[in-house]
Amino acid sequence: MTDIAPLAKPPAAAIYALTIERFRGITSLKWKPSRGVNVILGGGDVGKTTILEAIALLLSPVNPTTLSDPDYHDRDIEAGFSIEAILSLPVGAGISSQMKPSWPWEWVGEEAAVPALEHDGKLAGEPVYRVRVRGTEDLELAYEIVQPDGSADSFPVALRRAIGLVRLSGDDRNDRDLRLVQGSALDRLLSDKGLRSRMASELAKSDVKNELTTEAQAKLKNLDTAFKRESLPAGLDLAITGGQGASIASMIGLTADRSGIQLPLASWGAGTRRLSALAIAEQNQGDAPITLVDEVERGLEPYRQRTLIEKLQTGSSQVFLTTHSPAAISSAATSSIWYVDHTGQIGPLDATKIAKHRKTDPEAFLSRLSIVTEGATELGFTTAILERAFGSVLEQHGVHVSDGGGHEATLGILEALAAGGLRFGGFADDEGKHPTRWAKLHTKLGALLFRWPSLCIEENIIAVVPDDKLEAFITDPTGEKTGIRLRTLADRLGIADKDFAAFKAKAGADFKARIVEAALGTVPTGKESEKNEYKAHAGRWFKSVDGGRELAGKLFSLALWPALKPQLLPFCNAVRTAIGLGEIADLHG
Amino acid sequence: MSDESVHTALRSDAPLVLVEAPAGCGKTHQGADYARDVAVDRSNRLLILTHTHAACSVFAERTRGSGSRVEIRTIDSLIAHIATAYHLGLGLPVDVPTWARRTPDGYRHVALRVAALLKRHPMIAGALAKRYPVVICDEHQDCSGDQHALGMAMLDQGARLRVFADPVQRIFKETPLAGSTPAQDWVALTKQAHAFEELDTPHRWRSGCPDLGRWTLLARAALKNGGKIDLRNNLPASVSVVVAENQARRNMEYQLAPTDRRAIDAFTRSHTSLLVLTRYNETARSLRAFFNRRLPLWEGHTRSALEKLVDAITAGNADCPKLAAAVVTFMNDIGKGFSPSAFGDRFEKEVRDGCTARSRGKPATIQELGRFLLAEPDHRGVAKLLARLAELKQGDADFADIEMDHSREFWEAVRLGNFEDLDAGLAEITHRRTYGRPKPPDAAISTIHKAKGLECGNVVVMPCDATTFPDREDARCLLYVALSRAKERLMLVVSRANPSPLFQL
Numbered sequence A: 001m002t003d004i005a006p007l008a009k010p011p012a013a014a015i016y017a018l019t020i021e022r023f024r025g026i027t028s029l030k031w032k033p034s035r036g037v038n039v040i041l042g043g044g045d046v047g048k049t050t051i052l053e054a055i056a057l058l059l060s061p062v063n064p065t066t067l068s069d070p071d072y073h074d075r076d077i078e079a080g081f082s083i084e085a086i087l088s089l090p091v092g093a094g095i096s097s098q099m100k101p102s103w104p105w106e107w108v109g110e111e112a113a114v115p116a117l118e119h120d121g122k123l124a125g126e127p128v129y130r131v132r133v134r135g136t137e138d139l140e141l142a143y144e145i146v147q148p149d150g151s152a153d154s155f156p157v158a159l160r161r162a163i164g165l166v167r168l169s170g171d172d173r174n175d176r177d178l179r180l181v182q183g184s185a186l187d188r189l190l191s192d193k194g195l196r197s198r199m200a201s202e203l204a205k206s207d208v209k210n211e212l213t214t215e216a217q218a219k220l221k222n223l224d225t226a227f228k229r230e231s232l233p234a235g236l237d238l239a240i241t242g243g244q245g246a247s248i249a250s251m252i253g254l255t256a257d258r259s260g261i262q263l264p265l266a267s268w269g270a271g272t273r274r275l276s277a278l279a280i281a282e283q284n285q286g287d288a289p290i291t292l293v294d295e296v297e298r299g300l301e302p303y304r305q306r307t308l309i310e311k312l313q314t315g316s317s318q319v320f321l322t323t324h325s326p327a328a329i330s331s332a333a334t335s336s337i338w339y340v341d342h343t344g345q346i347g348p349l350d351a352t353k354i355a356k357h358r359k360t361d362p363e364a365f366l367s368r369l370s371i372v373t374e375g376a377t378e379l380g381f382t383t384a385i386l387e388r389a390f391g392s393v394l395e396q397h398g399v400h401v402s403d404g405g406g407h408e409a410t411l412g413i414l415e416a417l418a419a420g421g422l423r424f425g426g427f428a429d430d431e432g433k434h435p436t437r438w439a440k441l442h443t444k445l446g447a448l449l450f451r452w453p454s455l456c457i458e459e460n461i462i463a464v465v466p467d468d469k470l471e472a473f474i475t476d477p478t479g480e481k482t483g484i485r486l487r488t489l490a491d492r493l494g495i496a497d498k499d500f501a502a503f504k505a506k507a508g509a510d511f512k513a514r515i516v517e518a519a520l521g522t523v524p525t526g527k528e529s530e531k532n533e534y535k536a537h538a539g540r541w542f543k544s545v546d547g548g549r550e551l552a553g554k555l556f557s558l559a560l561w562p563a564l565k566p567q568l569l570p571f572c573n574a575v576r577t578a579i580g581l582g583e584i585a586d587l588h589g
Numbered sequence B: 001m002s003d004e005s006v007h008t009a010l011r012s013d014a015p016l017v018l019v020e021a022p023a024g025c026g027k028t029h030q031g032a033d034y035a036r037d038v039a040v041d042r043s044n045r046l047l048i049l050t051h052t053h054a055a056c057s058v059f060a061e062r063t064r065g066s067g068s069r070v071e072i073r074t075i076d077s078l079i080a081h082i083a084t085a086y087h088l089g090l091g092l093p094v095d096v097p098t099w100a101r102r103t104p105d106g107y108r109h110v111a112l113r114v115a116a117l118l119k120r121h122p123m124i125a126g127a128l129a130k131r132y133p134v135v136i137c138d139e140h141q142d143c144s145g146d147q148h149a150l151g152m153a154m155l156d157q158g159a160r161l162r163v164f165a166d167p168v169q170r171i172f173k174e175t176p177l178a179g180s181t182p183a184q185d186w187v188a189l190t191k192q193a194h195a196f197e198e199l200d201t202p203h204r205w206r207s208g209c210p211d212l213g214r215w216t217l218l219a220r221a222a223l224k225n226g227g228k229i230d231l232r233n234n235l236p237a238s239v240s241v242v243v244a245e246n247q248a249r250r251n252m253e254y255q256l257a258p259t260d261r262r263a264i265d266a267f268t269r270s271h272t273s274l275l276v277l278t279r280y281n282e283t284a285r286s287l288r289a290f291f292n293r294r295l296p297l298w299e300g301h302t303r304s305a306l307e308k309l310v311d312a313i314t315a316g317n318a319d320c321p322k323l324a325a326a327v328v329t330f331m332n333d334i335g336k337g338f339s340p341s342a343f344g345d346r347f348e349k350e351v352r353d354g355c356t357a358r359s360r361g362k363p364a365t366i367q368e369l370g371r372f373l374l375a376e377p378d379h380r381g382v383a384k385l386l387a388r389l390a391e392l393k394q395g396d397a398d399f400a401d402i403e404m405d406h407s408r409e410f411w412e413a414v415r416l417g418n419f420e421d422l423d424a425g426l427a428e429i430t431h432r433r434t435y436g437r438p439k440p441p442d443a444a445i446s447t448i449h450k451a452k453g454l455e456c457g458n459v460v461v462m463p464c465d466a467t468t469f470p471d472r473e474d475a476r477c478l479l480y481v482a483l484s485r486a487k488e489r490l491m492l493v494v495s496r497a498n499p500s501p502l503f504q505l
Helices: A048-058 A157-163 A185-190 A195-204 A214-229 A270-283 A302-314 A326-331 A351-360 A376-390 A407-419 A435-448 A457-463 A467-474 A482-493 A500-520 A528-535 A545-557 A561-578 B002-010 B027-040 B053-062 B075-085 B096-102 B106-120 B122-131 B145-156 B186-192 B210-224 B258-270 B281-290 B304-316 B320-334 B340-353 B361-375 B379-395 B407-416 B422-436 B473-483
Strands: A014-023 A026-031 A037-042 A081-088 A105-107 A126-135 A141-146 A152-154 A165-168 A255-258 A261-264 A290-293 A319-322 A336-340 A346-349 A369-373 A399-403 A425-428 A449-451 B016-020 B046-050 B070-074 B134-137 B160-165 B195-198 B239-243 B274-278 B443-447 B456-464 B486-494
Touching: A014 A048, A026 A048, A037 A048, A037 A302, A037 A326, A037 A346, A048 A081, A048 A126, A048 A165, A048 A290, A048 A319, A081 A105, A126 B122, A165 A270, A185 A270, A270 A290, A270 A302, A290 A302, A302 A319, A302 A326, A326 A351, A336 A351, A346 A351, A346 A407, A351 A407, A369 A376, A369 A407, A369 A561, A376 A399, A376 A425, A376 A457, A376 A545, A376 A561, A407 A425, A407 A435, A425 A435, A425 A561, A435 A449, A435 A561, A449 A561, A457 A500, A457 A545, A467 A482, A467 A500, A467 A545, A482 A500, A545 A561, B002 B016, B002 B027, B002 B195, B016 B186, B027 B046, B027 B053, B027 B070, B027 B134, B027 B160, B046 B053, B046 B075, B053 B070, B070 B075, B075 B096, B075 B106, B075 B145, B096 B106, B096 B422, B106 B122, B106 B145, B122 B145, B134 B145, B145 B160, B210 B473, B210 B486, B239 B258, B258 B456, B258 B486, B274 B281, B281 B443, B304 B320, B304 B379, B304 B407, B304 B422, B320 B340, B320 B361, B320 B379, B320 B407, B340 B361, B361 B379, B379 B407, B407 B422, B456 B473, B473 B486
Parallel strands: A037 A319, A037 A336, A165 A290, A290 A319, A369 A399, A369 A425, A425 A449, B016 B160, B016 B195, B046 B070, B046 B134, B134 B160, B239 B486, B274 B443, B274 B456, B456 B486
Antiparallel strands: A014 A026, A014 A081, A081 A126, A105 A126, A126 A141, A141 A152, A255 A261, A336 A346
């Protein structure tokens, strides 16, 4: 024989790349999912479910009959839509028994390429196929296999059925996979092709006429007479016959014993139905169908969510799963996590870089627009400012502000998100560290990333407080912390009494600097032995979520806002624009 | 019995099975029978690769009823199909078959690239092997090295390969292109095979002339082993040997003294199923004169003069003198009489001068022909000119000596005029010929190459001299192909003056 090595065992069916153009809410999306479990996160209405539905349509085991204009992006039917996948197919998937031969493309890591003679000494890539479904301007679907020469052959139902798709949809009424619908998991498992015709002939035997009431029988008899009179076919009877619409087999569903009575499995809870559908799919030996799970938490308690996700993670199927459940996210340890941002782009979340953030604030990945701030003060401050910019609570708009847990950590998280091409917001200091990394982020995020031009939030705000308002600035509106703040100043100035005038006199021109030191908990030189004591001062000032909110409130109560407006307003407007609200000229007190 | 062992070997699990198949020993029957058996299982798909469309039709008839599960195609068409699918990666235009036809050695260049592509991307052969788990390769001796590589690539990817070949019928040998794989050596291949069988029952002669069948196998053995065919002893009654000396002065032509030809004339007149076989095209044309144009020439399935004409018309690009030259060349390729001295030179001159000189008689008629080109300087003008020429041959004494020996080729050139587009026209005519499967006339003269695959009751092989059949591999193969065409009677016209070293006289 020649020296060509045989191909390795072909993999299960898997989507290597997915391109969606103008389908429903998605303008344009390009995605290279992983071969295992893909967990898709993101806020509401960003297109997570649309991605699943696009895959379901592309691999639909039946010919869907109805398209409507909302399936087209912006209802622009003339522009059409297209869903295309680069697929690897197992031997049994029937690609080799099509009427016309289908030719494999070469997967070169990023895309499907036409196999060529020239090469740079690298190993040839895996065989993949390009399939797509297009919504035409006639509201029809065109299923196509795209060949390496650019021509397109039919991508028939039989082949889609053979590839297999298990879909645990979010739709409560859907029990398709528990019925003998063509192409369902149950149909594939039993694969009894003759059943339909046997059922039809069996049902045709049933005596319907004798079930009729006497009056009804008489009417049927009269009809027969009328038929005879008009020379129409006569000898009328009633029987169960196949017709258009639902097939006989689709009326056959799985039933199970419940306290001695056989009941349709469809009457169990949504969670049980979904797990049952999955269990049926698993019985198809050697089958590893592409599996879609919309809202994994639907009908499942947290422990069953975890069991399901663990099971999917150990299987060999490619899985696409959406969730809003923190329990589900935290158990998806070996899955690829993806986030769909408010622009409809999907990008990877680097599991190691965001692990802590995912644990402490999973909601950051379940919202439309997530803003990562440097610390608790910034979290409180940003939230309060944005509430003014929106005139309402942020949850209502799908905006979530979270605490990145420090300057370095926040930079890391923002970078990880930006690497996936995602749009996030950020709010941070300028500590003079990593200028190039921050500059890169700025280019990507623009005004959605707010940074003080230099120094930190307390320093920037105290700088604009007029001397005659310093006392009011120190005062805690709730009254709780005013005394203790004065105490920290007294300690730092070496004055026994908490007397504001005395502080002012002693500190002189450095008074603001002393206040900043107290607010930041700076350890004075020579006091290193009491380091912890001095550091704790920060918490008594603004270093908390409430402290941040207090600072935001004082911008307005002390009329500091006009001085900071040029910096902060563009950020507020960038957030408003990101979620589709218009810009505003100013914030109101 | 070889028939049984071949039957068993084909159906075994062995990946590579080779069957050496002399002419008339039931090769097609074995192959088609196996194909039908494989296709009984509806999930199986089987591919039969042949070299000619004629062989495709034979297999199609023999496997009728197996539906689309048996796919039969020429190996060139499969290669062109792969090349079309991957034309972007091979640096070929989208219409590969047209490119292959218009390019010198086009199909061989395509095969060369496809062989390299399959080597680089085993997955392509893998996709084919999954589609066709069983592949029958017919007439493997005619495979080029690159064509052979396609079969082997599928074998490597798990297909079962069943190869039929007769190394003694290897008459289409070409110098390999630079970079192409050399043709596979049959003996080396038999050593690689998991099973090697040989058919040895002369079925073709069973009902008619069994002794001729046995003798033909003996002759084959002698030719294969480098020996001579013994014409002195044990010659069956069905084989007659005529000694006759060629008198022709010109190379490749043939002429006999009246006494020498008597036996040949008697033989060719007494049989209605007849093939007169000779090696060279020129000799075949000369034999047509030899038999007073009583026997037509079998033109086979290729039309080299027509393709040359089409290329010349394209290259001529509406330049009338060039078209005129192309017409003269064509007429002399397919027949005689429209020679430069009789017509050609005058015809070309008239076209150059615009057919304006006042003239009468034959020159005026030549001008009339030239005006067709001046009016329509393309294939349509050529077609009208040729059609008029055929009329003149019938009605004008000046043109009576013109002969269209390749009359089908001539009329195909006329038919080209019906097409708007020349290339499309040639493709359509070629397609019709390929699928119309022209059959040879009952009695005909043919070159041995064009007679390959045919069979006939009575065959004359002439001349069997040293010029035609020297002691060379190709001559041995040609001689075997020629004599194995006969089912009932064979006549060998030998020479004592210039004896072929392949015979013992």
